[in-house]
Amino acid sequence: MCRHIACLGPAEPLGEVLVRPRHALVRQSWEPRRQRHGTVNADGFGVGWYADDDPVPARYRRAGPIWADLSFADLARVVRSGAVLAAVRDATEAGADGEAAAAPFAAGPWLFSHNGALTGWPVSAAPLAATLPPAELLGMAARCDSALIWALVLHRLREGDPLGQALADSVTDLAAAAPGSRLNLLLTDGTAIAATAWGDTLWYLTEPGTTASTTTGSTGADAGRTVVASEPYDDGPGWREVPDRTLLVATRTDVQLTPLKEPTA
Numbered sequence: 001m002c003r004h005i006a007c008l009g010p011a012e013p014l015g016e017v018l019v020r021p022r023h024a025l026v027r028q029s030w031e032p033r034r035q036r037h038g039t040v041n042a043d044g045f046g047v048g049w050y051a052d053d054d055p056v057p058a059r060y061r062r063a064g065p066i067w068a069d070l071s072f073a074d075l076a077r078v079v080r081s082g083a084v085l086a087a088v089r090d091a092t093e094a095g096a097d098g099e100a101a102a103a104p105f106a107a108g109p110w111l112f113s114h115n116g117a118l119t120g121w122p123v124s125a126a127p128l129a130a131t132l133p134p135a136e137l138l139g140m141a142a143r144c145d146s147a148l149i150w151a152l153v154l155h156r157l158r159e160g161d162p163l164g165q166a167l168a169d170s171v172t173d174l175a176a177a178a179p180g181s182r183l184n185l186l187l188t189d190g191t192a193i194a195a196t197a198w199g200d201t202l203w204y205l206t207e208p209g210t211t212a213s214t215t216t217g218s219t220g221a222d223a224g225r226t227v228v229a230s231e232p233y234d235d236g237p238g239w240r241e242v243p244d245r246t247l248l249v250a251t252r253t254d255v256q257l258t259p260l261k262e263p264t265a
Contacts, residue, residue, distance in 0.1 A: 003028040003041055004087035004103060004113040004186050005233070006193045008252045009225030010209060014047060015076035018086055021233035029066045029088040034201045034231040037117070037182065041065075041088035044102035047072070048111040049081035050190040055109045057083075057190065063098035083190040085111040097142035105141055105150040109189045110157060115200055115230055116182030118145035124178035128152060149174065153187065163187050163194035164249040168260060171196050171247075176263035186228065195228050195248045196260065202242040204228045204255055224253040 005025050007017050018025045023033060029041045046061035062069055066088055087103035103113035118125055125148055129137055132155055140147045149170065156166035171183045175198070182199030195202060209223035228250060232239040242248055247258045 002038075002087060002089050002103070002113075002115040003032055003035065003230040004085070004115050004184075005227065005229035006085040006111075006186055006188050006195070007225070007227045008083050008188070008191070008193060008250070009207070009227075010223060011080045011082040013077060014049060014079050014081065014084060014086075017084060017227070017233070018047065019073075019076050022235070023231070024233045025086055025088060025229075026066055028231065028233075032231060036200055038090040041090040043091035044089040044099060045069075045072075045087065046089075046102040046104050047075075047084065047086040048104040048106060049079065049085075050083040051081065055190060057085075057106060057109070057111050059104060059106055059111075061099045061102045061104075063102065083188065085113060085186060085188050087113040087115070087186075091144075097144060097147075101142040101144045101147065103146065105147065107154050107157075110154070111188050112150045112153060113186040114146035114149050115184040115186070116198070118149065118174065118183075119178040119180040121145045121178070122148075124181075125174075128173055128177050149183070149185065153185070163189060163192055164247055164258070167194050167196050168247045168258075171198055171260060172263050184230070191251065193226065193228050193248070193250045195242075195250075197242040197244050197246045197248070198260065199244070201231055202228070202246075202248065203230070203232050203239050204242060204248060204250065205232070205236070205238050205240070206250075206253075206255055207238065209252065226250045226252055226255060 042065035045066040
């Protein structure tokens, strides 16, 4: 269910990450190579990116398949960014939310995506939903498990939790409430990426930088590039698989992996 990707690095056209590579996200929408659940990701897609001197990302989302959207093809060709999060969706259940249910979800400086499914939805999630302030619960973007997971993560972010802690604590609570759930989460604020491997594949790629400028205000001749994705977009030797039950936190120059513990009964 779903494929997603986030990239931090020198500014480049969105298509260089999402379209051009042989097994890029666009191709993963109809021919993923390592997807364990579902076969085609045609139930919507979305791209979020950051521009120079603006911490609030832009988004482009649609309810249909990414390969059928000619406007996206033009957008990917000309829009440049050094911080991107994108996803193609395979819906767990049919719903009426359409574009609103397509990742990335967004609030303030953050972009978020969920690859997976919450076991026993929606009954299993009711106790966790009850912990949210009513206004945040009513403000959910869609009526799906991914939107609730985002609401839980967002609540922690607004309380001041760092990206990695917000994901790790949310996954622990969700796994305890709904054992057997698949909780691969992906989050960025344009300067760092946090992700969890919990029930599906996750990979990362790091490359040394050759460009001084980025889209988020940081500069330096050694600025690097980091990609975190459900699966590699090419067959290059630099890709590394993230072990299951792991939290990843990355910047343009560093990747840290931390094991996640199964919740106790």
